[in-house]
Amino acid sequence: MTAPAMRQITQPGPAQxxxxxxxxxxxxSFSFDLEAGLPLLEAVRxxxxxxxxxxxxxxxxxxxxxxxxxxxxxxxETPDHAAFYSAIFRPDGVTRLTRVAxxxxxxxxxxxxxxxxxxxxxxxxxNGGHILPDETMVAEPVRVEAxxxxxxxxxxxxDPETNFKLFGPVARPVRSTAAAQRVYAxxxxxxxxxxGLLEQFCRDHGIARARLHGGVGSTIGARFDDGRIVEPFAxxxxxxxGTVAPGxxxxxxxxxxxxxxxxxxxxxxxxxxxxxxxxxxxxxxxxEAV
Numbered sequence: 001m002t003a004p005a006m007r008q009i010t011q012p013g014p015a016q017x018x019x020x021x022x023x024x025x026x027x028x029s030f031s032f033d034l035e036a037g038l039p040l041l042e043a044v045r046x047x048x049x050x051x052x053x054x055x056x057x058x059x060x061x062x063x064x065x066x067x068x069x070x071x072x073x074x075x076x077e078t079p080d081h082a083a084f085y086s087a088i089f090r091p092d093g094v095t096r097l098t099r100v101a102x103x104x105x106x107x108x109x110x111x112x113x114x115x116x117x118x119x120x121x122x123x124x125x126x127n128g129g130h131i132l133p134d135e136t137m138v139a140e141p142v143r144v145e146a147x148x149x150x151x152x153x154x155x156x157x158x159d160p161e162t163n164f165k166l167f168g169p170v171a172r173p174v175r176s177t178a179a180a181q182r183v184y185a186x187x188x189x190x191x192x193x194x195x196g197l198l199e200q201f202c203r204d205h206g207i208a209r210a211r212l213h214g215g216v217g218s219t220i221g222a223r224f225d226d227g228r229i230v231e232p233f234a235x236x237x238x239x240x241x242g243t244v245a246p247g248x249x250x251x252x253x254x255x256x257x258x259x260x261x262x263x264x265x266x267x268x269x270x271x272x273x274x275x276x277x278x279x280x281x282x283x284x285x286x287x288e289a290v
Contacts, residue, residue, distance in 0.1 A: 006191075006193060006275075006276060006278055007220045007221065007233070007276075007278055008191045008220070008278065009082050009083075009190065009191065009220055009233060009280060010082065011082050011161050011162050011163075011190055011191075012079060012080055012081060012082065012161075012162070012163045013159075013160040013161040013162065013163055014160065014161060015161055015189070015190070015191065016161055016189055018189075019188065019189050019192045019197055020186055020187070020188055020189065020197055020201060021168045021169060021186065021187040021189065022169060022184050022185065022186045022187075022201070023151070023152040023169040023170065023171050023184070023185050024151070024152070024182075024183075024184050025149050025150060025151035025152035025169075025179075025183055025184070025185055026149075026150045026151055026174070026177075026179035026180060026181060026182070026183065027056075027147045027148065027149055027150070027179050027181040027182075027183035027213075027286060027288060028051065028053075028147065028148045028150070028177060028178050028179040028180065028181065029145070029146070029147050029181065029213075030051055030146055030147075030148065031143055031144065031145055031146065032047035032050065032051075032143070032144060032146065033047070033141045033142065033143050033144075034047065034063065034138045034141060034142045034144060035138060035141065036138050036139060036140050036141050037137070037138065038137065038138050039133075039134070039136065039137055039138075040065065040113075040115075040131070040133060040136040040137065040138055041111060041112070041113060041133040041134065041136075043138045044058070044102070044104055044111075044113055045104075045111045047144070047146065048104060048146065048148055051148055051177070051178070052148070052175065052176075052177045052178075053148030053149060053150070053177065054105075054106070054111070054153060055104060055105040055106070055148070055149045055152070055153035055154050055155075055172075055185075056104055056146055056147050056148040056149050056154075056214075056286070057101070057102060057103050057104065057146065057147055057213050057214025057215075057216075057284070057285065057286050058100075058101075058102045058104065058144045058145060058146040058147075058214065059099075059100060059101050059102070059144065059145050059213070059214065059215075059238075059240075060097065060099075060100040060142060060143070060144040060145065061097075061098065061099055061100075062096070062097055062098070062142055062143075063096070063097035063100060063138070063140070063142035063144075064094050064095070064096050064097070064138070064139040064140040064142065065094070065095045065097065065119075065131075065136050065137065065138060065139055066093060066094040066095060066137060066139040067090065067135065067136065067137055068090065068091060068094075068095040068131075068135075068136050068137075069088055069089065069090045069131075069132040069135035069136055070088070070089055070127075070129040070130055070131050070132060070136075071085040071086050071087070071088055071089070071129055071130050071132065072085070072086040072089070072128075072129040072130070072236070072261060072263065072265065073085065073086070073129070073130075073218065073234040073235060073236050073261065073262065073263040074086040074234065074263050075234065075263060080163055081162065081163055081164065082162065082280070082281070083218075083233070083234035083263070083280065083281070085130065086129075086263075088132065088135075089129075090135070091121040091122065091123075091125075091127075092122055092123075093121070093122025093123070094122055094139050094140075095119050095120070095121050095122065096119060096120050097117050097118070097119045097142075098117075098118045098119055098120065099117060099118045099238055099240060099259045099269075100115065100116075100117040100144075100238065101115070101116055101117070101214055101215050101216050101238035101239055101240075102114065102115040102116075102214065102216060103115075103154050103167050103214055103216050103284040104154070105153055105154030105155055105156065105167055106153065106154075106155050106156065107155070107156035107165065107167075108156070112133060112156060113133050114130075114156075114167050114216050114284065115130065115131040115133075115216065116128070116129070116130055116131075116216050116217075116236045116237060116238040117129070117131055117238060118238070118259050118261070118267065118269075126267060127261070127265070127267075128236065128259065128260070128261030128267055129236055129261055130236055147181070147183065147213045147214070147286055147288070148177065148179060149172075149179070149183070149185055149286070150172075150174055150175055150177045150179035151171065151172060151173075151174045151179075152169050152170065152171060152172055152185040153169070153170055153172045153185075154167040154168065154169055154170075154185060154284065155167065155168065155169075155170050156168075159282075161189065161190060162190065162281050162282070164281060164282075166187070166281070166282050167187065167282070167284050168187040168284075169185035169186060169187060181288050182288065182289040183213075183286050183287065183288045183289070184201075184205075184286070184287045184289075185286055186201075186283075186284070186285050186286070186287055187282055187283070187284050188217065188279050188282065188283040188284075188285075189279065189282070190278070190279050190280060190281060190282070191220075191278050191279065192278055192279055193274075193275055193276065193277055193278050194219065194254070194256060194272065194277050194278070194279060194283060195253075195254035195256060195272065195274040195275060195277065196254075196274070196275055197279075198210070198212075198242075198244050198254045198287065199244060199251075199252045199253065199254050201287070202244050202252055202287075203252060205289075207244070207287075207289045208245075208246070209243070209244065209245045209246075209289070209290050210243065210244040210245075210287050210288060210289055210290060211242070211243055211287075211288045211290050212239055212241075212242025212243065212244075212256070212285050212286070212287060212288075213285065213286040213287075213288060214239070214284065214285050214286055215237070215238060215239020215240075215242060215256075215258070215283065215284070215285045216237070216238060216239075216283070216284050216285075217236075217237055217279060217280075217281065217282045217283030217284055217285075218234065218235050218236055218237055218279065218280035218281045218282065218283070219235050219237050219260070219272075219277050219278065219279060219280055219283075220233050220235075220277075220278045220279075220280045221233050221235065221262070222235060222237075222258075222260060222268060222272065222277060223272065223273040223276040223277055224268070224270040224271060224272060224273060225270070225271045225272065225273045225274075226270060226271075228268065228270065230260065230262055230266065230268050232262035232263050232264050232266065233263075233280070234262065234263040234280060235260045235261065235262045235263070235280065236260060236261050237258050237259070237260045237283070238258065238259050238260070239256060239257070239258050239285065240257040240258055240259055240269070241255075241256075241257040242254065242255065242256045242257070242285070243255050244287075253274060254274060255271060256271065256272045256277075257269075257270065257271050257272075258270070258271075258272060
């Protein structure tokens with residue numbers, strides 16, 4: 001019996017031949033506190049700079065933001081993009097984060113981040129989306145888990161395929177830091193299955209086991225391994241936990257636990273089904289060989 005074709009979305013530009021943009025680098029895992037009273041972007045920049053880094057990824061399972069501004073995924077009103085962003089939302093009061101994944105790097109030669117999260121707003125509403133760097137402040141100190149990059153950096157550049165300016169890894173001169181972990185800064189490109197890309201990459205590079213750090217991007221809807229389905233095709237995804245390791249049959253298997261919001265406002269979380277979750281626009285992450 002022939003397996004059904006994996007979901008695909010036509011992008012405005014030509015697909016790239018290489019499904020993964022990647023740079024091998026050294027990494028350092030560390031924790032730091034986002035300082036209350038600072039813009040979120042500046043608090044993140046200071047945390048990385050204190051360890052000598054200007055790029056990396058982070059995750060957190062809490063935090064408080066006010067003022068707070070975000071957008072959600074939305075349908076595109078023009079053929080210039082396969083999907084787009086909603087209008088800006090600015091909820092009143094303090095918004096409390098429940099899950100955060102962020103890529104930190106540069107855009108137009110200035111610090112910038114790409115961040116997806118789930119949260120609870122002051123009126124009790126659960127929501128999720130894409131946090132805006134320039135309009136969001138840290139309301140209370142929050143501990144984050146980060147990995148800094150030496151020898152690579154995430155830089156936002158125009159992507160001809162999606163017609164967005166997206167983070168992708170580029171090589172950088174090696175500096176004198178404490179980075180000693182073997183890592184790969186990555187951007188997964190559209191219309192390929194996330195798990196399949198990571199499994200093949202590890203096979204190609206002789207990586208027996210790997211751990212994911214960060215994980216910010218989008219999928220074409222979602223299929224979870226417990227049978228749940230997210231039909232709306234435009235999502236914003238944050239990876240909660242990711243590994244690549246031998247399965248019971250000895251073959252490498254990627255396990256990807258995520259949280260997401262779709263363009264209708266639907267929230268979902270769980271483990272993605274292998275082989276059935278193609279990238280919509282991008283997926284940025286750091287893969288650590290362990």
